[in-house]
Amino acid sequence: MMSPILAALLLLAALGGVWWFQKGDLGEYRRFKALNDGHSRRMRFRLWLVRAALVFLVPVGIGLALLGRLVALVTMPGEFAPLSALLPSVLASDDGALGLLLGGAVGGLAMGAVLARVLKRRPLGDVSALLPRDRRELKYAAALSAMAGVSEEAFFRLYLPLLIAALTGQAWIGFVASLVLFGAMHRYQGWAGILATTALGAVMTGLYLMTGSLWVVMLVHALVDLNGLVVTPWLGGALKR
Incomplete structure (x- = not known):
């Protein structure tokens, strides 16, 4: 059984890390938006x-x-089982179901990228400064997408809910708190960005509980970010040589 004292200390440490990550975030992002030097932008990435x-x-x-x-x-914690049981199950061991799910995700994201180019659709939230400006920045955008998919899902979909569930005895409190914090962490994108990322977090939470597989939500999250930060700018011809 998880020690409540250890869980509380780890939770405080995790929240302190998020606070440090977000400290001065708005001012930092404003300074980043003003950068025109490619080297400085790559250093910030x-x-x-x-x-x-x-x-x-x-x-x-x-x-x-x-x-x-x-x-x-690799295995969903037992603390999440009551919530998982409330949703339709897509078993991680069912390769056909997961293949269909991931194929649909990839296809949907590719179609979204094409539509974004045809319709000249702007991304939700203030993220234009994050879009790569040349091919040298493209690899950093890809790396940021992969890092966000892996690190944020591990932290917000597994770690925080698990710690909070250990302290409250209620997994749903952990997921709701993590979802709110996940959206607030993107406040530099403005209200549109907060709402969009909160909605994404809700989808990822549901997907995690339905599949029981953290790697699936990591992959889908990374694909969503790759679509916005890499595929759409690339197909849209927005990159300099």
């Missing part, structure tokens, strides 16, 4: 990658190890 790893991935690995719950990375 590198810094964000390192910070995301330190704030999200490292605490998950260390925390789960201390709790003796590393298996939660």
